[in-house]
Amino acid sequence: MKNKAILQICSTCNSAAVKQNPERLETESPEGEKLLCAVQAAVEADPGMEGKLSIQAVRCMSSCKRSCVAALLAKDKYQFVVGELDSSAERVYDLVAFAKSYVEAEDGLPQWRERPQHIRKNTIARLHPFPSELSNDS
Numbered sequence: 001m002k003n004k005a006i007l008q009i010c011s012t013c014n015s016a017a018v019k020q021n022p023e024r025l026e027t028e029s030p031e032g033e034k035l036l037c038a039v040q041a042a043v044e045a046d047p048g049m050e051g052k053l054s055i056q057a058v059r060c061m062s063s064c065k066r067s068c069v070a071a072l073l074a075k076d077k078y079q080f081v082v083g084e085l086d087s088s089a090e091r092v093y094d095l096v097a098f099a100k101s102y103v104e105a106e107d108g109l110p111q112w113r114e115r116p117q118h119i120r121k122n123t124i125a126r127l128h129p130f131p132s133e134l135s136n137d138s
């Protein structure tokens, strides 16, 4: 199997949800944590994704104004940072669909038209593959 991909989700993102309801912080877990749980459940329910994607909770990725934020990365592949996510069924579907096409793409660069529209419009960064001369195992 090709290298496993990692989907990092900022579990501390909350600004978009707070904008909609300023009282929210007092009573609810961060929107990023909800997104993380929803994506984990969606990936676990998809037998085609078994063993292909590891999901990690991370803290702030310095893109709070574009929250919720997630990043996709894998060895020898492009890396993406995506924002404007939330735990709604639509956004969870978009993120998981993008992660699937990322896993399938040899270089981690899914065709533009294969990317969900929300992902196309809210990609914060596309980073080039990590330089092999800086890798521990090369």
Ligand code: FES
Pocket: 010, 011, 012, 013, 014, 032, 059, 060, 061, 062, 063, 064, 067, 068, 069
């Ligand atoms: S808290 Fe999520 S990017 Fe800053």
